[in-house]
Amino acid sequence: MSEIRLYVTTTEVLAGQILDLLSDVFGEEDFAIATTEIDEKKDIWEASVYMMREDEDEVRVRVEEALAHSFPDAKVEREVIPEIDWVAKSLEGLKPVRAGRFLVHGSHDRDKVRSGDIAIEIDAGQAFGTGHHGTTAGCLETIDRVVRSRKVRNALDLGTGSGVLAIAVRKLKNIPVLATDIDPIATRVAAENVRRNGIATGISTETAPGFHSTAFSSHGPFDLIIANILARPLIKMAPQLVTHLAPGGSVILSGILASQRWKVLAAYNGAHLRHVRTIWRNGWVTIHLDRP
Template structure:
């Protein structure tokens, strides 16, 4: 069964608004939703939903209904995604990304790693998180800042995707890390990335939806919880997330559009987590909160 992309074309501002709408329409369902810059000078962006071909009719209808009030004239276009060639082509265009001391790069750019870089090798593939999105880069920068300023004894990477954030943390701190994702494919990809980056122990990967796994109780509470997901699921899970945080622990949240920042902060203030710092990148924010 082939994978397809349903997308609409807009300005950067419009694409961000559309992404917010689509995140609300599809909630925590297993659809990848993203925005992509097409032409910087002309301010042309695309907001996309990725799905299997047999779901197209239902997803297109829900997408059109959700966009109708704010974008009544927008056209939903369709692209069939080749299985292998698309990944190979995407690799060619991905340049190394620097976030603090971290350098996230593909296997084709190993020669770009400098002696003082903390190298994280992630090839473009089927799981989110190559470091090129503002949310991932913001999290990497925040991770380095948080562990430099506070003692962290264990950590949780919730919604790990490619595993890039858990790998980054393990490379700078020799602590036990639990990394989970709702998607079994993402966990398999993350496990391969962990191996590729030479991490032999200390990082455990599990498939888990939300906090529904005995692993959270067994390995928590956590001194640091990282969750790069989307604003609405983050707000919904605030009480559960806070209950798995150790006293004095830190939380790093991302996948949040700048306009959603105050809603997310309000949800976490409600469970007694206080704001420490926000990083802004390309219309997205990464937030550090602390218990106590």
């Protein structure tokens, strides 16, 4: 059955506000919500919600009712999404990406690796994380900085996707890394990418739907926690996440629109973490915080 995208075309700031609104409307329901930059120079963005065709009528009513109160001029448009592996298709032919000392590349670009590069090979697949998105690149830069300057003995990659961030930590330092995701497909893809990158031991990949999973208590506490997810779940999980962070440990958060930065910072400052640095990339931010 075809997937439907309902979307509003607007500015970056308003797209972020609409994203927050739709996140509140749909909560934990199984509808993907996202923002996409269409034209950087003209500041054109789209805020979208995705659903199966059978859910379209109900979702449209809820979207239009929510927008009517805060964004009365917003026009909801519709697109039918063909049944194509869009992740794999969109990654075909992507160029290698440099972030810090890392070079993230596909198997067809192995010849682009230079002396001194920390190379991570990630091909097109069904899980997020190739280095091309601003959130992944921002995390890689911050990982490079944190692992070089801090004493990190074990790490957690929460919402691992392709496994690229867990692989990055392991390639920088010979420490154990727990890579978890709520999606078993992502967990499988991450494990495949770990093997592809020649890492025989040191990274544990596990499907974990929440912090109640024993994976966290058995591997933690962690000196470094990386969570490249989205602002809403990051805010919600702040109190639980911090309980798994060792004293003096660091947290790297991303998947956050620039307009959502202060909300996320407020949640983690409230959990007694100290803001160290923020990196901005293409409308997204990566936040580094420390636990005293």
